[in-house]
Amino acid sequence: MLWMALALALVAAASAALFFRPAGPKIETIRSNGGNPTGEPPMCPWREPAKDLAALFPGADAYDSEIAVFSRKLLEVRRRLGAGARIESTRLYVYPVLAHGRRIGTVAVRRVSGEFGAIEMVAGISPDGRLVGLRMQRLREPPESQEFLTSAAWLRAFAGKTADSALQSGGDLPAPPTAARLSAQAVAGGVKALLVELAVGPEIISVDTGNHVH
Amino acid sequence: MLLLASKNLLRRPLRTLLTLAGLAVSVGLLACLLSFGEGYESGLRTELDRMGIQMMLVPLGCPYDAAARALKGRALDVSLPMAALEVARKDPAVAIAAPMYTAALPRPEQGRTDLWVGIDETTRVLKPYWKLAEGSSWFQGPDSVILGAEAAATELRKPGDRFYSPETRRQFTVTGVLERTGTSDDSLFFVPLATAQAMFKEPARLTAVAIRLKDPALLTGATDRLQQVKGAQVVTLTEMMGTFLNLVGAARTLIMAIALVALAVSALGIFNTMMASVLERTRELGVMRAVGASRARIFLLMAAESAGLAVAGGVGGFALAVLLGRVVERTVRPFIPLAPEGGLPALTATAAVECGLLMLVVGLAAGLYPAWQASRLRPAEALRVE
Numbered sequence: 001m002l003w004m005a006l007a008l009a010l011v012a013a014a015s016a017a018l019f020f021r022p023a024g025p026k027i028e029t030i031r032s033n034g035g036n037p038t039g040e041p042p043m044c045p046w047r048e049p050a051k052d053l054a055a056l057f058p059g060a061d062a063y064d065s066e067i068a069v070f071s072r073k074l075l076e077v078r079r080r081l082g083a084g085a086r087i088e089s090t091r092l093y094v095y096p097v098l099a100h101g102r103r104i105g106t107v108a109v110r111r112v113s114g115e116f117g118a119i120e121m122v123a124g125i126s127p128d129g130r131l132v133g134l135r136m137q138r139l140r141e142p143p144e145s146q147e148f149l150t151s152a153a154w155l156r157a158f159a160g161k162t163a164d165s166a167l168q169s170g171g172d173l174p175a176p177p178t179a180a181r182l183s184a185q186a187v188a189g190g191v192k193a194l195l196v197e198l199a200v201g202p203e204i205i206s207v208d209t210g211n212h213v214h
Numbered sequence: 215m216l217l218l219a220s221k222n223l224l225r226r227p228l229r230t231l232l233t234l235a236g237l238a239v240s241v242g243l244l245a246c247l248l249s250f251g252e253g254y255e256s257g258l259r260t261e262l263d264r265m266g267i268q269m270m271l272v273p274l275g276c277p278y279d280a281a282a283r284a285l286k287g288r289a290l291d292v293s294l295p296m297a298a299l300e301v302a303r304k305d306p307a308v309a310i311a312a313p314m315y316t317a318a319l320p321r322p323e324q325g326r327t328d329l330w331v332g333i334d335e336t337t338r339v340l341k342p343y344w345k346l347a348e349g350s351s352w353f354q355g356p357d358s359v360i361l362g363a364e365a366a367a368t369e370l371r372k373p374g375d376r377f378y379s380p381e382t383r384r385q386f387t388v389t390g391v392l393e394r395t396g397t398s399d400d401s402l403f404f405v406p407l408a409t410a411q412a413m414f415k416e417p418a419r420l421t422a423v424a425i426r427l428k429d430p431a432l433l434t435g436a437t438d439r440l441q442q443v444k445g446a447q448v449v450t451l452t453e454m455m456g457t458f459l460n461l462v463g464a465a466r467t468l469i470m471a472i473a474l475v476a477l478a479v480s481a482l483g484i485f486n487t488m489m490a491s492v493l494e495r496t497r498e499l500g501v502m503r504a505v506g507a508s509r510a511r512i513f514l515l516m517a518a519e520s521a522g523l524a525v526a527g528g529v530g531g532f533a534l535a536v537l538l539g540r541v542v543e544r545t546v547r548p549f550i551p552l553a554p555e556g557g558l559p560a561l562t563a564t565a566a567v568e569c570g571l572l573m574l575v576v577g578l579a580a581g582l583y584p585a586w587q588a589s590r591l592r593p594a595e596a597l598r599v600e
Contacts, residue, residue, distance in 0.1 A: 042367050047325055113370035116378035116385070138324045140369075140378050142385070 043093055044111035044120050047137055049211070053097065056124030056133045057105050062098040064209045067091060068202035080163070080196045087193070092202055095211075097124075105132060108198065112190035114183035116141050119149070123158075123191060129199055134158040134191065145180035149187060158191060163199035167192040215511075219518040222491065230523070233480075233487045237527025240476035241569055242534030247473055248565035249539065266340050267312075268430055269450045271298050271423040271440060293419035298446045302423050305439055307432035312336035312424045315410040319381045328379070330403050332410020340424055343395055349373040350390030356409045359386040364400040366391040377403075382413045477572070480527065481580040488520050488584035499588055500596020509589040516585035517578060524577020528570050535565075
């Protein structure tokens, strides 16, 4: 009898404590609508995996999702990218691409600041660190700039590039028209940064497997 | 007597526990739903109060859908004449009339929709919770754009950057970025009203006028006058709240009916438990009567047992409501239109009192007949029972 009474009393006390707890000081808060508590820029999602894989890795039948960080290699990344490089985040969202269970490459998505808005791009990278292809996912550029940045000639020029490539517009990449200069530089810089960050060997902190390409 | 009542309940701990479990589930469900309804109403009232407006002028059509879309920063399919704004501003009851022009630009090839909102200075007065991030300023010309916090983060824009609308082929300069508000404003692009009207080729049209009155008591008169505006209709936020609450109320009525059925079944459980207890203890009750216990005392004893069951079940139900309230809220929320931001309370004081009283009444009512039966036992007959 006593244990039942004690149990009931405990439940009642816990409920009362939860329910009647003091309000606490009034603090004006701004409710975040799913904001980023770390202050890092929002993750750039991979919006059309099937379409991109068909273009970059035609034989792929599945992909995994990984989060990798290169915090420990930050100094090396800065050295390779140059002193002026801005590194928004030490986190990488990469997608190992599989064919019959064997890894045939990696897809990485990157968002860079173009002249008129964010430019999202999808890069396919071979196991030896070479770029197999680049696709534009989203951009908001004026027509001349949009036409150049999405042109086959420009995108094809990225194929075969590695972390050691210069990736300079007007150098090892086609020179853009004036209207597209700043955005083209942003794209080239973003690809270079991606390749370097992957080349330094980031640590994988999270894996999600079993995404099938339909 | 209470000690005796509790001892009697504990003679069959499993039976008592099962009865209590049934009671706890139905009380918990009822408490959650009552609290949810109160929390929804309170949250909605707070959101509407926070908006600082008492009414909206919207285009003719479904007023509540139009008003809800305007409040949530979604585009409307039709528009108002600009004259509606002038009439509203001239009304003696109106303190502020803030125009807005909202348009959506779908970009299906990129899987997104850009929402553009044309506003003027009066909107700033109506949204005191808007704060501009460091380095920001208000519009500085027709080609200015102010981005919501989420929009700026996604587009990697800061004050001074350029911004382009491919569909309207218009270039802008980002003059400001809003700090996160936790509302739909976070993902919108704000431009001067005339700019939005020009972008979407509707130079003298609006999608809504938000109105703050000099005194909320002037609502009825203002509504009657503004209802005469051609091409427009008035939606008062109390009406809108009432409509939303009706929608919630309809859903709640259905779920309450289910909860009350569960409560009724629990009452039957108490009845069953008490009747079984009376039958099992016939001899014992006979002995009690034989040694001098009055009918009234026997009645009160059984009533105390049934009240004890009800109280214990109620306490368990409150605990369940507190523990599982969030789960119930997450389940019900998708079915509620335009639910207020933020969590809704798991258990409010009013709900607790209502449920507690209901449980006590149900418990006592369910125990009435068994208590009466027990009090009517004749000692001689009761003692003959094996």
